[in-house]
Amino acid sequence: xxxxxxxxxxxxxxxxxxxxxxxxxxxxxxxxxxxxxxxxxxxxxxxxxxxxxxxxxxxxxxxxxxxxxxxxxxxxxxxxxxxxxxxxxxxxxxxxxxxxxxxxxxxxxxxxxxxxxxxxxxxxxxxxxxxxxxxxxxxxxxxxxxxxxxxxxxxxxxxxxxxxxxxxxxxxxxxxxxxxxxxxxxxxxxxxxxxxxxxxxxxxxxxxxxxxxxxxxxxxxxxxxxxxxxxxxxxxxxxxxxxxxxxxxxxxxxxxxxxxxxxxxxxxxxxxxxxxxxxxxxxxxxxxxxxxxxxxxxxxxxxxxxxxxxxxxxxxxxxxxxxxxxxxxxxxxxxxxxxxxxxxxxxxxxxxxxxxxxxxxxxxxxxxxxxxxxxxxxxxxxxxxxxxxxxxxxxxxxxxxxxxxxxxxxxxxxxxxxxxxxxxxxxxxxxxxxxxxxxxxxxxxxxxxxxxxxxxxxxxxxxxxxxxxxxxxxxxxxxxxxxxxxxxxxxxxxxxxxxxxxxxxxxxxxxxxxxxxxxxxxxxxxxxxxxxxxxxxxxxxxxxxxxxxxxxxxxxxxxxxxxxxxxxxxxxxxxxxxxxxxxxxxxxxxxxxxxxxxxxxxxxxxxxxxxxxxxxxxxxxxxxxxxxxxxxxxxxxxxxxxxxxxxxxxxxxxxxxxxxxxxxxxxxxxxxxxxxxxxxxxxxxxxxxxxxxxxxxxxxxxxxxxxxxxxxxxxxxxxxxxxxxxxxxxxxxxxxxxxxxxxxxxxxxxxxxxxxxxxxxxxxxxxxxxxxxxxxxxxxxxxxxxxxxxxxxxxxxxxxxxxxxxxxxxxxxxxxxxxxxxxxxxxxxxxxxxxxx
Numbered sequence: 146x147x148x149x150x151x152x153x154x155x156x157x158x159x160x161x162x163x164x165x166x167x168x169x170x171x172x173x174x175x176x177x178x179x180x181x182x183x184x185x186x187x188x189x190x191x192x193x194x195x196x197x198x199x200x201x202x203x204x205x206x207x208x209x210x211x212x213x214x215x216x217x218x219x220x221x222x223x224x225x226x227x228x229x230x231x232x233x234x235x236x237x238x239x240x241x242x243x244x245x246x247x248x249x250x251x252x253x254x255x256x257x258x259x260x261x262x263x264x265x266x267x268x269x270x271x272x273x274x275x276x277x278x279x280x281x282x283x284x285x286x287x288x289x290x291x292x293x294x295x296x297x298x299x300x301x302x303x304x305x306x307x308x309x310x311x312x313x314x315x316x317x318x319x320x321x322x323x324x325x326x327x328x329x330x331x332x333x334x335x336x337x338x339x340x341x342x343x344x345x346x347x348x349x350x351x352x353x354x355x356x357x358x359x360x361x362x363x364x365x366x367x368x369x370x371x372x373x374x375x376x377x378x379x380x381x382x383x384x385x386x387x388x389x390x391x392x393x394x395x396x397x398x399x400x401x402x403x404x405x406x407x408x409x410x411x412x413x414x415x416x417x418x419x420x421x422x423x424x425x426x427x428x429x430x431x432x433x434x435x436x437x438x439x440x441x442x443x444x445x446x447x448x449x450x451x452x453x454x455x456x457x458x459x460x461x462x463x464x465x466x467x468x469x470x471x472x473x474x475x476x477x478x479x480x481x482x483x484x485x486x487x488x489x490x491x492x493x494x495x496x497x498x499x500x501x502x503x504x505x506x507x508x509x510x511x512x513x514x515x516x517x518x519x520x521x522x523x524x525x526x527x528x529x530x531x532x533x534x535x536x537x538x539x540x541x542x543x544x545x546x547x548x549x550x551x552x553x554x555x556x557x558x559x560x561x562x563x564x565x566x567x568x569x570x571x572x573x574x575x576x577x578x579x580x581x582x583x584x585x586x587x588x589x590x591x592x593x594x595x596x597x598x599x600x601x602x603x604x605x606x607x608x609x610x611x612x613x614x615x616x617x618x619x620x621x622x623x624x625x626x627x628x629x630x631x632x633x634x635x636x637x638x639x640x641x642x643x644x645x646x647x648x649x650x651x652x653x654x655x656x657x658x659x660x661x662x663x664x665x666x667x668x669x670x671x672x673x674x675x676x677x678x679x680x681x682x683x684x685x686x687x688x689x690x691x692x693x694x695x696x697x698x699x700x701x702x703x704x705x706x707x708x709x710x711x712x713x714x715x716x717x718x719x720x721x722x723x724x725x726x727x728x729x730x731x732x733x734x735x736x737x738x739x740x741x742x743x744x745x746x747x748x749x750x751x752x753x754x755x756x757x758x759x760x761x762x763x764x765x766x767x768x769x770x771x772x773x774x775x776x777x778x779x780x781x782x783x784x785x786x787x788x789x790x791x792x793x794x795x796x797x798x799x800x801x802x803x804x805x806x807x808x809x810x811x812x813x814x815x816x817x818x819x820x821x822x823x824x825x826x827x828x829x830x831x832x833x834x835x836x837x838x839x840x841x842x843x844x845x846x847x848x849x850x851x852x853x854x855x856x857x858x859x860x861x862x863x864x865x866x867x868x869x870x871x872x873x874x875x876x877x878x879x880x881x882x883x884x885x886x887x888x889x890x891x892x893x894x895x896x897x898x899x900x901x902x903x904x905x906x907x908x909x910x911x912x913x914x915x916x917x918x919x920x921x922x923x924x925x926x927x928x929x930x931x932x933x934x935x936x937x938x939x940x941x942x943x944x945x946x947x948x949x950x951x952x953x954x955x956x957x958x959x960x961x962x963x964x965x966x967x968x969x970x971x972x973x974x975x976x977x978x979x980x981x982x
Contacts, residue, residue, distance in 0.1 A: 166276035166277055166280065167276065169280065170263075170266055170276070170279075170280045170283075171263075173280060174259055174262040174263060174266075174283070175251075175259065177258075177262065177284070177287075177687070178251065178255045178258045178259045178262070179255060181258060181288075181691065181694075181695075182254060182255040182258060183700065184700050184703035185251075185252050185254075185255045185703075188705075188706050189703040189704060189705060189706065190252075190253075190703060190704060190705075190706050191253065191254045191296065191297070191299075191698075191702055191703055191704075192299070192704050192712065193296070193297055193298045193299025193300070193702075194298055194299055195298055195299030195300055195301075196299030196301065197299065197712050197713075198299070198742075198743040198744075198755050199232070199233075199299070200712045200713075200747065201712070201713060201743040201744050201745075201746045201747040201755075202220070202222065202223055202232050202743040202746050202754060202755065202756065203220070203229070203232050203233050204222065204746065204747045204748075205217075205220050205221065205222040205746070205750075205886055206220045206222075206229050206232070206233060206886065207233075209885060209886055209887075213885075216235065217229060217886050217887060218230065218235070218399075218887065218911070218946060218948055218951065219886050219887050219911070219912075219946040220232065220886050221729070221750050221886055221905075222746040222749070222750055222751055222754070223743065223746050223751050223753070223754030223755070223756060223759075224751070224752075224753065224754045224756065224759045224760065224763045224906075225731070225752070225763060225805055225904075225905075225906045225929075226905055226906035226908075227756070227759065227760060227763075227906065227908075228399070228403050228908065228911070228948075230396070230399040230400055230403050231343075231400065231403070231756070231758045232756070234302065234341070234342075234343040234396065235395055235396050235399065235951070236341055236396070237392075237393065237394065237395035237396060237954060237955055237958040238395070238955045238958055238959055239337075239392045239393070239955075239958035239959060239961060239962040240392065240962035240965060240966065241334070241337045241338055241341050241392050241393070241962070242341065244334065244338065245338055245341055248260060248263070248338075249305075253301065254296045254301075254304075257296055257301070257304040257305065257308065258287060258293075258296075260304075260305065260308040260309075261283075261286060261287035261288075261292055261304075261307070261308050262283045262284070262286075262287045263283070263308075264283075264286075264308040264309060264311040264312050265282065265283035265284075265285070265286030265287055265311055265572075266279050266280060266282075266283040267311065267312040267315055268286070268311040268312055268314060268315040268569075268573065269282045269283065269315075269573070269576055270315070271312065271314075271315025271316060271318055271319045271331075272315065272318060272520075272573070272577065272580075273322075273580075274576055274577070274580050275580065275583065275679075277676070277679050278576065278579060278580060278583065278679050279576075280683070281679050281680075281682050281683035281686060282572065282576040282579075282686075284683060284686040284687055284690065285501075285502060285504070285505050285572035285575070285576070285686055285690070286311060286568070286569065286572055288502075288686070288687070288690035288691055288694050289499075289500065289501050289502065289505075289568050289572075289690060289694075290447065290497055290498060290499060290500035290690070290693050290694050290696075290697060291497075291499045291500075291564065291565070291568060292304065292307060292568070292694075293694040293697060293698040294496050294497045294694075294697045294698065295307075296698055297496065297697055297698040297702050298496055302342050302343045302344040303342075303344045303346075303347055305342035305344070306339055306342035306343075306344035306347035306348060307347055307565055307568075308342075309335055309338040309339040309341075309342055310335075310339050310347065310348070310351045310354075310569075311569060312331065312335045313332065313335035313336050313338075313339050313351065314351070314354060314355070314358075314569070315331075316328050316331035316332040316334075316335050316336075317332055317355055317358065317382060318358070319331065320332060320378050320381060320382055320385075321358075321362050321375075321378050325377065325378050325381050326381065326968070326971075326972060326975075327972060328378075328381075328382070329381040329382055329384065329385040329968075330385070330965070330968050330969060330972060332382055332385040332386065332389065333385040333386070333388040333389040333392070333964075333965055333968070334389070334965060335389075336385070336386055336389030336390070337388075337389040337390075337392040337393055337961075337965075339351065340389065340390065340392075340393040340396070340397065341392075341393055341396070343396060345400070345557075346557045346559075346562060347562070347565060349553060349557065350562070350563055350565060350566055353527065353530060353566065354527050354566060354569070354570075357523055357526050357527050357530070358523050359379070361519045361522055361523040361526070362375060362519065363375060364519075365518070365519050388961045388964050388965060389961075390961075391957045391958065391960065391961030391964075392958050392961040392962055392965065393958065394953070394954035394955070394956075394957035394958045394961070395950075395951050395953075395954025395955050395957075395958055396954070397954070398950045398951075398953065398954045399948065399950050399951060399954065402910050402948075402950050403758070403910070404556075404758070406760050406761060406762075406908065406910075407758045407759065407760055407761055408426065408757075408758065408759060408760075408761050408764050409426060409556040409557075409758065410761055412761075413761060413762060413765065413840050414839060414840040414841075415765055415840040415841060415844060416840075416841055417769065417841050417844060417845065426555055426556065426557070426558055428538075428545070428548060430558055431537070431544075431548060431555060431557070431558050431560060432537035432538035432541075432544060432558075432560055433493060433558065433559070434492050434493065434495075434537070434558070434559040434560065434561045434562075435491070435492065435535070435536060435537025435538045435539050435544075435560055435561060436492070436499070436532075436535040436536055436537065436539070436560075436561040436564065437450070437490045437491045437492075437536075437539060438536055438539050438540070439617065439618075440490045440491070440492075440498075441532055441535070441536075442606070442610075442617075443498035443499055443500055444499060444500065444501045444506060444564075444567065444571075445501075445503055445506045445603065445606060445607065445654055446503075446606075446607065446610060446647065446650045446651050446654050447498050447500040447650050447654075447693045447696075448487075448498070448643075448646040448647055448649070448650040449498070449610070449617065449647055449650070449651075450488055450489055450490040450498065451487040451488045451489045451490070451620075451622070451643045451646060451647075452487050452488060452497060452498060452646065452696065452697075453487060453488060453495060453496055453497045453696075453697060454486055454487070454488040454494035454495055454496070454624075455484040455485070455486065455487075455494075456484070456485060456487040456488075456696075457480060457481060457482070457483060457484065457485070458480055458483070458485060458487070458642055459480065460476055460477040460480050462480070462638075462642045462645070463638040463641040463642050463645070464480075464483075464485070464635065464638040464639065464642055465477075465480050467634050467638050468480075471634075485635070485639065486622055486624040486625070486639070487639070487642070487643060487646070488622065489618075489620055489621060489622035489640075489643055491539070492561070496697060497696065497697035499561070499564045499567075499568070500690075500693050501567065501568055501571055501572065502572075502657075502686070502689050502690050503603070503607065503653075503654035503655075503657040503658050503689055504575075504657050504658070504661045504682075504685060504686060504689050505571050505572045505575050506571065506603050506658075507575075507599055507600070507603045507604075507657075507658050507661055507662065508571075508572070508574070508575025508576070508578055508579065508661070509528070509571040509572070509574050509575045509578075510598075510599040510602050510603050511575065511578045511595055511596060511599040511665075512524070512574035512575050512577055512578035513525060513574070514578075514594075514595035514598060514599065515578050515581055515582070515587050515591070515592060515595045516574060516577050516578050516581060520574070520577060521574065524570045524571075524573060524574040524577075525574070527566050527567075527570050528566070528567050528570045528571055528574075530563075530566070531563045531564055531565075531566035531567040531570065532563075532564070532567060534547065534560055534563040535560055535561045535562075535563045535564045535567075536560075537560035537561065544560065558757075579665075579682070582665065582668060582669060583668070583675045583678070583679075589669050589670070592669045593666070593669055593670075596662055596665055596666060596669070599662075600658060600659070600662050603658050604655055604658045604659060604662075607651045607652070607654045607655035607658060608651075608655055609651075610647060610648065610651035611648055611651035611652040611655060614644050614645075614647045614648040614651065615644065617647055619640065620639075620640035620641075620643040620644045620647075621640050622639070622643075625639060625640075657685060657688070657689045660685055661682065661685055664678055664681050664682060664685070665678075712747070713744055713747045713748070715748055716811075716814035716815060717814065717815050717816065717817075718811045718813065718814050718815070718816060718817065718818045719748045719749070719811075719814070721817055721818055722748070722749060722809050722811075722818050723748060723749075725808075725809075727808075728827070728881050728882070728883065728884035729750065729806070729827045729881055729884045729889075729904075730750065730806055730808035730809070730824065730827065731749070731750045731751065731752050731805055731806050731807050731808060731809075731824075731904075732745060732748075732749035732750065732751060732752065732807070732808070732809045732810075732811065732818075733752040733753070733775070733778075733802065733807050733809070733810045733811070734749075734751070734752075734753070734810075734811040735775070735778070735779060735782075735810060735811060735812050736811055736812065736813070736814050737753075738753075739752065739753035739775060740753045740754070740755075740767055741753075741755055742754075742755055743755035743756075745811075749809075752771075752802070752805060752807055760906065760908075760929070762907075762928060762929040763906070763929060765844070765928075766801065766844075766928060766929060769844055769848075770801040770847070770848060771801060771802065774799045774801055774802050775802075777795065777798070777799075778795060778796075778799065778802075778810070781795040782812050792819070793822075793823075796819075796821050796822070796823045797823050799823070800847075800848065800850070800851070800852045801847070801848070801852070803821070803823050803824050803825050803852065803853070804825050804852040804904065804927060804930065805904060806824050806825055806826060806827055806904040807821055807824055808820070808821055808824045809821065825852060825853050825902075825904060826904070827881045827903065827904050827905075828879045828880070828881055828891055828901055828902065828903045828904065829853060829879065829901070829902055830874075830877055830878070830879060830895070830899045830900065830901055830902075831853075831854055831855055831856040831871075831900050831901075831902055832854050832855070832871065832873045833854060833855045833856070833871075834855075834856050834857075834858070834871065834900060835850065835855060835856065835857040835858075836857075836858065836859075837857060837858070837859055838859070839859065840859065840928075842859075843857055843858065843859045843928055844928055847927055847928055852902075852927065856900060856902055856926050856927060856932060857926065857927060857928075858924060858925060858926040858927070858932065871897075871898060871899060871900050872897035872898060872899075873897075874895050874896055874897045874899065876894075876895075876896065877893075877894060877895030877896065877897070877899050878893070878894050878895070879891055879892070879893045879894075879899075879901050879935075879942075880892050882941070886946075887945065887946035888943065888944070888945050888946070889903075889905065889943070889944040890941055890942070890943050890944075891903075891941065891942040891943075891944075892940075892941050892942075893935055893938070893939070893940060893941075893942055894938075894939045895935065895937050895938070896937055897937050898934065898935065898936055898937055899934075899935045899937075900932060900933070900934055900935070901932065901933050901935055901942075902926055902927065902930055902931070902932045903930060903931040903932065903933070903944075904930060905930065905931050905944070906929055906930065906931075907924075907925040907926075907929055907930060907931045909925075910948065910950065911946050911947060911948035911949070911950075912931070912944055912945070912946050912947075913944070913945055913946075913947050914931075914933060914942065914943070914944050915942070915943045915944075915945065916940060916941070916942055916943075917940060917941075921933065921942070922934065923944075931944075
């Protein structure tokens with residue numbers, strides 16, 4: 146016997162009449178999408194920071210893919226070289242990418258908003274919510290501020306993952322409700338799509354949601370003596386999960402393989418780098434973006450902490466009035482472009498608050514009173530977990546427990562992202578509350594009482610901060626200290642404006658709480674038909690969330706399409722370097738944040754770059770040597786009496802940068818680049834080999850040797866191979882003759898055996914070396930470069946990037962896709978058989 150609320154499958158007795166709400170849903174979602182993103186209709190694009198960075202870091206790969214038609218899995222344009230697995234998602238050769246393309250037909254970012262709406266709708270339908278209420282309820286998920294803010298920043302993979310996990314959660318719930326095979330099939334599909342989105346952190350948090358869901362189901366199954374049914378469903382879902390995972394085998398296996406070599410991977414045993422010696426990420430790095438405990442009230446009052454770090458104020462603000470008093474002309478126009486630090490919370494900076502909605506908060510609290518059983522306890526539990534984890538360093542005992550004892554938790558940063566869970570759980574419980582009211586399953590008197598309690602709690606908080614906003618604090622930001630001289634007045638006006646913003650938004654939220662409560666009151670009293678109530682609520686949902694989201698993502702964020710074609714303009718220095726047609730060299734750009742800016746990668750092979758998954762060994766090299774060498778170089782340039790002789794002497798004293806083949810240095814984008822004659826080149830022969838006993842010794846010795854003539858490597862590598870003796874030969878040479886990101890060809894000539902060092906990053910999970918068509922031995926040397934013993938002779942050496950893991954993953958993905966197709970065909974056949982029998 147199925148629970149009452151799950152007796153009828155939404156897939157049974159499908160007819161044109163029943164299809165009508167779905168058609169309306171698609172049309173309405175399309176209209177809402179393009180009303181919000183109207184600039185897309187004009188052909189404009191949204192170019193967020195991460196999107197622009199992607200264009201820079203992927204430029205080399207995209208160019209070679211266009212030239213050769215082959216997917217490029219390695220790029221040399223950042224951090225000396227790295228796999229492209231986490232730069233550009235590889236969707237493999239399975240079925241899911243075609244489903245993904247179909248669901249993302251609209252141009253970006255419109256496709257993401259449509260996907261939010263559609264997936265929110267599917268989630269609610271999985272919980273048997275009426276189609277019309279599901280249409281209205283999807284707005285609560287889609288227009289929550291965080292979901293739009295991440296689009297402005299260009300966090301596209303995160304947006305897709307958030308969308309896909311909604312129907313994934315619904316599919317699991319559907320399976321446990323009795324629709325075992327259908328739920329299993331949908332779980333396989335939406336888990337596969339969620340993985341395909343390639344944002345593992347969101348997927349990881351989804352595990353928390355599903356684990357708690359299973360625990361609650363287990364408790365109720367034990368209570369109702371339905372353990373066998375639970376085990377059967379769980380078995381189906383495990384198989385479904387295997388299929389969904391298998392459909393993404395290529396991306397998952399490459400990510401898993403590469404992750405071991407990244408900052409998030411295992412320690413290399415290096416202890417002299419205190420910043421990077423532990424396994425996983427450091428606690429400080431993990432918790433850098435922690436939501437303040439009181440900041441949680443932004444879920445209800447958007448500007449509780451001032452909104453964004455860089456925001457604008459109106460012409461009626463205290464700051465504007467002060468400017469008028471100072472005689473500044475056209476203050477209204479000035480304020481439109483006057484970016485001010487309005488955020489006064491504890492995070493380093495923020496693009497905007499996590500605002501789930503005053504109405505969603507009211508409905509969530511209402512759900513705690515009137516929704517009974519497993520779903521209430523599940524959704525309440527994950528909401529609390531979401532908030533506690535988001536507090537991060539502000540609730541460190543709890544956070545440290547997860548970092549130390551929960552597997553993989555220390556691989557991810559920005560703990561405030563866990564509020565994504567609350568962004569799903571709170572609206573879902575709220576809509577389930579509305580479902581109970583509209584279905585008439587709640588006693589009217591009890592519903593009225595629950596509504597009054599909810600208004601008192603949620604509305605009471607809004608009323609309190611509207612009337613007494615100073616309860617929130619002093620409204621002073623640490624960034625206010627920067628203002629002096631003619632801007633000194635901002636230290637006084639900004640706190641006043643922040644206070645006014647909080648009071649205004651508290652009143653705004655109170656209004657939406659009362660309006661929503663009024664609609665529900667008339668429904669409960671049978672004075673308003675359900676149809677009209679759903680329409681009214683849908684309008685209120687849009688009115689609440691739409692304007693707040695537009696504070697952080699609006700038409701001002703869009704640019705002309707031409708900028709996507711050429712997102713970066715080559716400077717005079719860039720153009721001078723691009724005249725050099727040598728096959729491979731690297732550039733150090735000192736006019737940007739070297740290791741947090743991908744812009745130079747758009748034009749050059751970059752010493753630096755921008756990536757959260759750079760190789761651990763490269764990060765260690767940065768911490769121990771590169772930062773110091775770059776600082777010393779900058780100090781030299783800053784000398785008032787700098788001469789070419791002094792500069793040349795300094796360039797000679799950069800053994801690590803020279804080892805990385807730093808041929809050019811940009812110190813002025815409008816001037817000529819500095820040419821470094823002391824770069825080691827892309828390959829060279831050494832006279833002496835040092836064998837050390839540990840990572841610490843290898844790193845230490847690297848800073849003391851002449852990298853042009855000497856090489857160091859650890860005993861782990863030495864124990865694998867026996868190289869014999871090297872006989873110095875001044876006539877021997879090695880030259881790079883051909884360059885592609887995944888194929889490097891060198892020519893060697895030498896009368897005696899030699900040891901060659903290549904200024905290329907060592908990554909043995911794909912890079913193979915060949916001499917005369919046969920695989921040849923190469924090792925890791927100088928902590929992160931490649932080296933190779935060479936027999937005397939005259940021949941070519943070729944390095945090819947051939948990751949076997951991609952081929953293996955593609956085979957698994959194809960098999961999994963076939964299983965999805967077969968299961969779909971079986972369910973269609975089964976449904977047809979029932980219909981005609």
